[in-house]
Amino acid sequence: MSAITRAEVAHLARLARLDLAEDELDHYAEQLDVILTSVARVSEVAADDIPPTSHPVPLVNVTRPDEARPGLPRADALAAAPAVEDDRFRVPRILEEEE
Amino acid sequence: MSAPIPYAEAVAEFEPVIGMEVHVELGTESKIFCGCPTAFGAPPNTQVCPVCLGLPGSMPVMNAMAIESTIRIGLALNCSIAEWCRMARKNYFYPDMPKDYQVSQYDEPLCVDGYLDVTVPTDDGPMVVRVGIERVHLEEDTGKLTHAGGATGRIHGADYSLVDYNRAGIPLVEIVTKPVTGTGALAPEVARAYVTELRDIMRGLGVSDVKMEEGSLRCDANVSLNLPGAEWGTRSETKNVNSLRSVERAVRSEIERQAGVLKSGGRVVQETRHFHEDTGVTTPGRSKEHAEDYRYFPEPDLVPIAPAREWVEELRRGLPEQPSVHRARLAQAWGIGDFEMATLVNAGVLELVEASVAAGVAPDAARKWWAGEFTRIANESGVEPASLAVTPADIARVEELIASGALNDKLARQVFEGVIAGEGTPDEVVAARGLAVVSDDGALLSAIDEALAAQPDVAEKIRGGKVQAAGAIVGAVMKATRGQADAGKVRELLLERLGVSDS
Amino acid sequence: MSTPLERDLIRQSAATLAEAIAEGEVSAREVTQAHLDRIAEVDGDVHAFLHVDAEGALATADAVDASRAAGDALGPLAGVPLALKDILAMKGVPTTCGSKILEGWRPPYDATVVERLRAAGIPILGKTNMDEFAMGSSTEHSAYGPTRNPWDLDRIPGGSGGGSAAAIASFEAPLAIGTDTGGSIRQPAAVTGTVGVKPTYGGVSRYGLVALASSLDQAGPCTRTVMDAALLHAVIGGHDPRDSTSIPDPMPDVVAAAARADVRGMRIGLVRELTGEGYQAGVEQRFREAVEILEHLGAEVVEVSCPHFEYALGAYYLILPSECSSNLARFDGMRYGLRVGDDGNASVEEVMSLTREAGFGPEVKRRIMLGTYALYSGYYDAYYGQAQKVRTLIQRDFEAAFAQCDVLVSPTAPTTAFRIGEKVDDPLAMYLNDVATIPVNMAGNCAMSLPVGLAPEDGLPVGLQVMAPPMADDRLYLVGGALEGALRDRWGHLLIEEVPSL
Structure with a gap:
């Protein structure tokens, strides 16, 4: 695991939709590197035969019956929206296509 | 490029x-x-x-x-x-x-x-x-975007978009x-x-x-x-x-x-x-x-x-017949071969035929309508046959009218044309377009009399026993009634009128 | 001659207040109003609250008084007011998570915890301050300014739930709800001389708790006494079908355990790895004294080793940022909250990026970046995957330890409250505050912090952490109740009564 570069930080920021300022890019490059160096110790202990734990409680098959219930009144659903038009959430223009 | x-x-x-x-x-x-x-x-x-x-x-x-x-x-x-x-x-x-x-x-x-x-x-x-x-x-579906502003209504060139999360x-x-x-x-x-x-x-x-x-x-x-x-x-x-x-x-x-x-x-x-x-x-x-x-x-x-494995097996046991097996069964019941079946499947009309048969339409008639007339109409308008506004019940009703002599094949096509165009049920279309087969004997007899008067030589031949000449008169009557008469009925009345028998 | 109750409603325990309300000695409205007055009086200095809902709290109190007048049976905490961490959704009441990005957002729904509080007739005084999205150990990372420690206003009240702990320690509320992802209930409890419990993961519904790290988060009680924590734990705990990770089994009877308060015959394990280097001398001293008391009370104390705990912090700072980078993605300015840069020309991607840049503080951005990196496909196995394996190892360490002992103990935090500003720009130093509390979150166990004295060198509170296996939350209360009782006998009062008056 090599040191994290400024270019990588810029790429991560784009993926995470953070419009970081130039000085932030430098700052985070440095800090992430320090943190990652420190946390990288996890690879010292975890051998191949150790199963990963994604959920702390060993529950499986938690489901609900397929029954419809009314949701929110539309006014409540839209109440907090920064912009609304025709009962829909209005969002800025989309340049990138859907995946 | x-x-x-x-x-x-x-x-x-x-x-x-x-x-x-x-x-x-x-x-x-x-x-x-x-x-x-x-x-x-x-x-x-x-x-x-x-x-x-x-x-x-x-x-x-x-x-x-x-x-x-x-x-x-x-x-x-x-x-x-x-x-x-x-x-x-x-x-x-x-x-x-x-x-x-x-x-x-x-x-x-x-x-x-x-x-x-x-x-x-x-x-x-x-x-x-x-x-x-x-x-x-x-997985989960996403919401639906509508693109607003711009000329195309498409994502490119839109000024902004609107989101409806009903589908999300x-x-x-x-x-x-x-x-x-x-x-x-x-x-x-x-x-x-x-x-x-x-x-x-x-x-x-x-x-x-x-x-x-x-x-x-x-x-x-x-x-x-x-x-x-x-x-x-x-x-x-x-x-x-x-x-x-x-x-x-x-x-x-x-x-x-x-x-x-x-x-x-x-x-x-x-x-x-x-x-x-x-x-x-x-x-x-x-x-x-x-x-x-x-x-x-x-x-x-x-x-x-x-x-759980037992549950999966239970679900497996509860699966319906596979479509291929189902089709083989239908082919047998309808008395058709692999090729006819493949044609129905490929045209995307098998289920429509099946539904029509279930509604009481004879298999041959159901196949004829769906694989013929309806597929043609669908292709012409660039849509799937299934999206045509005609129901199995409509087909059953039209077939009923044909069987009773109220419609003939040509009129039936016009009825479906009206149904598909959204003019109403078959009966409504028949009424609105005035498509019923003319079966009023009086009206037919006067049409026959007119035809006989117009072609006296043909009338003479028939009276003389040349029954096959009757076709010309029947044709004239059908033309006069714009196809709304039952040709068999016309022929019957004509022979009766001229006092000759068919055999 | 007035009773102590009449002299000072705000200094009573929740249990005492509930009983007085039930007996008709005082009305729920009087109790609630007394706390609202206290907030008005001291919160300018403490800044525990981000929003006070006086109207809503009094309406609940009045409903309790009306129920009582009608002869209805009251719940065990009916009419006793509570401070709610601003990370739980409460219908119609601002919920900010200490972030600018959610400023002004009023949820259209109640968290399950809030529903249960309402059903129990508990007036909710308002929403308490916290590190932004619960990321921090000092409450300095709140976008709305820091909360101050009532023991010393120049010091931090711990975090992320510094607001809830400070509200309790400054007698603004007898009850509070906190949430604990890596110690955010226990560490603030330790540095404010109060009691805080992180229930077993899945013991309290997370529905309506704005997620930081879904596999670690858990809401729990913040109080001044062990019994009050048990009463509140019983109100908010139990299965919730709206949280898929909620445990369906009935929860243990924590109230009975707090009442029994008995450690006789229990085996208590001292975790070797959670003492020594990095722990303040006065913290160690008070911790050792408390362990001796437990021995006196009839427990057998043994030393145990949990060799993988030293990797817990590292694994935690991979798992938490990974989950939080995903959980916080939704704050994009499209459906609620802040939107920045929507000038009619900027694209949706630009507006999202500008909004998130402006709406999140530095610690949040730091962790989002870290998590985005850790989940990146080229690094997944090296970071996130490995961290999940460490999690397994930590669980195994706990299992081995609990095969020998009923509970484990350690200091809750390595130091007493530090000064505001001291560590705010040094993330690694800040992260070390949670070194003793994190293993429990990683494994899904339950734990409690309770006060065990003041460190001699600075006169600030020290907390002891009790850890128990999943769904053995009652053991926390047996030990906590016994230790609290012994210390009260020794001092003649609770430690919190030594807090300087504001």
């Missing part, structure tokens, strides 16, 4: 490899992770709640029926069902996704490694192709095939036959209404070309293929395009393409060469799914 080359040339030189990714919206009562209803066409943002709007703090709870339906689909496609698997988060930002991640499945799909046999008609008779199924997994969280099953090779020139038909068969299976299972026009079955077609014996080429992924007919056309058009690119020494780009129903060609979308990193990880808000 190179021009596409004709299909026959393209498949003579290159071998296509196709792959299909089909998304099916499950027809559950409620959404995948919340109790919001799923009905199509509700006013915008009226079927939403904190969970499917992804409001801070809300949490998903898996719909039991979504799991069951996915497993049943997997079983119907001869897949193995995972003993233990997890949902995963697919992370990317997009305004139609309320959480900016999609809950989907990554490396632990519920169903893997199955197959589906499909039949395509060829000049040498029906051919069976086994399409391998890579995986069947469960509807359970979606993704079915991915393995690459299908060796189909040669038949690749487009195989693609169509696969989606048709898949749709029929979904209907048979009752897990989805699989309406392509409403988006409850959505299809992406992957196509690549290679020279015989060479490695597979770079593939394109065509989205937006919204009808069975388009599946075939999109694959065909993509083969022609890629062959053109390759022939001119170009390179096929790995990209998403969009199929346009109007022009029948695909246009480029997003390049996939710099693929987004989705940062998948197991969904911590949902616990693993571990379907």
